[in-house]
Amino acid sequence: MNDVIKNYIDENTDYHKHLEGKFPQMEKALKKLSEIGFPTKKLENWKYTNVTPLLKDHLKLNAPLDTADIESFLIKTDGPLMVFINGHFIEEKSVSVPGLHFKVKSLSNSLPEFDESSEESFDLLNLSSLNALISVKVGKDTLIESPLQILHLSTEKMNGYRSHSRVEIKAEAYSKLDILETFAHLGKKTDHYLVNPLTNIKVGEGAKVEHIKAGLDSLSSLNIGKVKAIIGKDAFFNSFTFTIGGKLGRNNLDVSLAENGAEAHVHGVFALGQDQHCDIFSIIDHKVAHTNSEQLFKGLLDESAHGVFTGKIIVNPQAQLINSRQASKNLLLSKKARINTRPILEIYADDVKCSHGATIGQLNENEIFYLESRGIPKEKAQRMLCQGFAQEGINTISNPLIKEKITGYFKIYLKGQLNEL
Amino acid sequence: MIEIKNLHAKVEGNEILKGIELTINPGEIHAIMGPNGSGKSTLAKVIAGHPSYEVTAGEINFDINGKMVSILEQEPYERAKEGIFLGFQYPIEIPGVNNVGFLREAFNSICTHQGAKGMDQKEFKEFLKPKLELLEIDDSFLDRSVNEGFSGGEKKKNEILQMAVLNPKLSILDETDSGLDIDALKIVAKGVNSLKSKYTSTILVTHYQRLLNYIQPDFIHVLHDGKIIKSGGKELALELEAKGYDWLIK
Numbered sequence A: 001m002n003d004v005i006k007n008y009i010d011e012n013t014d015y016h017k018h019l020e021g022k023f024p025q026m027e028k029a030l031k032k033l034s035e036i037g038f039p040t041k042k043l044e045n046w047k048y049t050n051v052t053p054l055l056k057d058h059l060k061l062n063a064p065l066d067t068a069d070i071e072s073f074l075i076k077t078d079g080p081l082m083v084f085i086n087g088h089f090i091e092e093k094s095v096s097v098p099g100l101h102f103k104v105k106s107l108s109n110s111l112p113e114f115d116e117s118s119e120e121s122f123d124l125l126n127l128s129s130l131n132a133l134i135s136v137k138v139g140k141d142t143l144i145e146s147p148l149q150i151l152h153l154s155t156e157k158m159n160g161y162r163s164h165s166r167v168e169i170k171a172e173a174y175s176k177l178d179i180l181e182t183f184a185h186l187g188k189k190t191d192h193y194l195v196n197p198l199t200n201i202k203v204g205e206g207a208k209v210e211h212i213k214a215g216l217d218s219l220s221s222l223n224i225g226k227v228k229a230i231i232g233k234d235a236f237f238n239s240f241t242f243t244i245g246g247k248l249g250r251n252n253l254d255v256s257l258a259e260n261g262a263e264a265h266v267h268g269v270f271a272l273g274q275d276q277h278c279d280i281f282s283i284i285d286h287k288v289a290h291t292n293s294e295q296l297f298k299g300l301l302d303e304s305a306h307g308v309f310t311g312k313i314i315v316n317p318q319a320q321l322i323n324s325r326q327a328s329k330n331l332l333l334s335k336k337a338r339i340n341t342r343p344i345l346e347i348y349a350d351d352v353k354c355s356h357g358a359t360i361g362q363l364n365e366n367e368i369f370y371l372e373s374r375g376i377p378k379e380k381a382q383r384m385l386c387q388g389f390a391q392e393g394i395n396t397i398s399n400p401l402i403k404e405k406i407t408g409y410f411k412i413y414l415k416g417q418l419n420e421l
Numbered sequence B: 001m002i003e004i005k006n007l008h009a010k011v012e013g014n015e016i017l018k019g020i021e022l023t024i025n026p027g028e029i030h031a032i033m034g035p036n037g038s039g040k041s042t043l044a045k046v047i048a049g050h051p052s053y054e055v056t057a058g059e060i061n062f063d064i065n066g067k068m069v070s071i072l073e074q075e076p077y078e079r080a081k082e083g084i085f086l087g088f089q090y091p092i093e094i095p096g097v098n099n100v101g102f103l104r105e106a107f108n109s110i111c112t113h114q115g116a117k118g119m120d121q122k123e124f125k126e127f128l129k130p131k132l133e134l135l136e137i138d139d140s141f142l143d144r145s146v147n148e149g150f151s152g153g154e155k156k157k158n159e160i161l162q163m164a165v166l167n168p169k170l171s172i173l174d175e176t177d178s179g180l181d182i183d184a185l186k187i188v189a190k191g192v193n194s195l196k197s198k199y200t201s202t203i204l205v206t207h208y209q210r211l212l213n214y215i216q217p218d219f220i221h222v223l224h225d226g227k228i229i230k231s232g233g234k235e236l237a238l239e240l241e242a243k244g245y246d247w248l249i250k
């Protein structure tokens, strides 16, 4: 065990001692974590992302509670809302609506079984650090009109801390729910913290769920999280991962097409500058026949930013008649910016239509000239082209309110205002 | 309006323009003809300021507030703001950039430069209406991405729409007639003629006499191997149509 992980293990061991009751799942997770440690670049799945330097200064549990003006991160609706500040659930800011049940559950009767096969350090860290679970349920045939907004806000007081959240979302048969999960920050650019969220989504038969993750964390923070979705019969899941914030982001997307007719669209845009690093690691598992998946990830990388996209597609032997499309399109806006993009196809069935492609390019000189020749200054022309490039991605969001909100956040990037995140 | 003297330009190390002399006065329409590869589009792009083309010698002077001023050091958008418009031979498709948003951005940018007030979305739509009608362009084109998936003819009409919106002093229309059916050609000609005034000038780059039936040029120039080898009145176009270029090139 190296020194970096030791501090985390010690702190969590101590934390477990002080919990009311015993939680073997959390203890097992911690034990496993102490065995495997934090991932290193030697692991194939972490080849391009090095987390340890940023975890070296120990980030502590249980950040101080704070108050903050959260309005600018919210879509103004009377829809459901859950607010977390520095990892604490803020009940009085949260709003529930009929048809959608959400609860903050204590650890005692809601902890999931420990999965012995789990090898993912940050899943283990998450489980072993939890203080509560949030469960959201949409009943059968229920359509939730306004999007469910889950806001995880970090303030200046989060500097030096970490937070771990677990949201369990269940959309029952033929229900419909749109979710905007926002990770935002109010404070200083130098606020150094870790958010480590896990969002579990079950999409029941014929249900439609859209999940948008907006990453607007501070330029010194880490956001290492996972969205895990299981898609049922004839159900549809639309996922969009949007990142402009964070010093280091790792977005694990784990989508399982579990029953016939399940379809998932797993899209995203990351737009980075300075020395930001964002790693998208997606796995789409076609477990059964007649399942479809689509992926479009667009990266805009300026200054010394580094983007990573891994798109793993698994088609199981019994999963015939599969359609799967994957595209990774990237724009390098400076000489020092980098992108690594890799498809990983594990296809064990034969009646499968599977396409994938990656492009890496620069802004097109002729396009800039065209806009300029109409009187639009060069910088503005470049911004319009970046906007146009990202828009193809953002347009995959179907909820118009969320789409508008994300388009607005993208402008922060375009205007070069990342420092204000 | 514009004065081009001994203009030499190269692209990717090849000299394409080899001493162009051309003067255009306000109110005039000049047609430029010439074989493929002779440098017509290059001349058009050099006037508009395309960064791939390097001017190695000569001058381009343009009338700015009544004075002839060199524009060689100006960025393309500065030239556009002064009233130079290039209708592209191959208009560029720009995915994700909304056509009407682009038009308004361009319009407002030029308005601001000229000290006029820009327009908001609503005013701009009203302002566009008669222009769309004149050019028989359907509203639905406004909400699409710039030129993306437009047919050849639709792209050319979109160029003329931009010209009508920006109301330039000098319009350079590079083969705006190519690929147009006869109805579209008439519409485009109507658009160009409607903008004609004694204060504006036009350069028409074309291969065909048929456009010149609808837009009457004052002068015709033949460009060959980067130089103007013959100039004349509109009857020259008929002669070229009948005899080709061989008799001039020798």
Ligand SMILES: Nc1ncnc2c1ncn2[C@@H]1O[C@H](COP(=O)(O)OP(=O)(O)OP(=O)(O)O)[C@@H](O)[C@H]1O
Pocket (backbone or CB within 6 Å): B011, B012, B016, B034, B035, B036, B037, B038, B039, B040, B041, B042, B043, B052, B089
């Ligand atoms: N970007 C470029 N890179 C390399 N060569 C170029 C470039 N642009 C133009 N050229 C060359 O310059 C020459 C003149 O081209 P230009 O497009 O100006 O001809 P044109 O007279 O407009 O021909 P056409 O009638 O076919 O449109 C051609 O030989 C062309 O290949």
Ligand SMILES: [Mg+2]
Pocket (backbone or CB within 6 Å): B040, B041, B042, B089, B174, B175
């Ligand atoms: Mg040409």
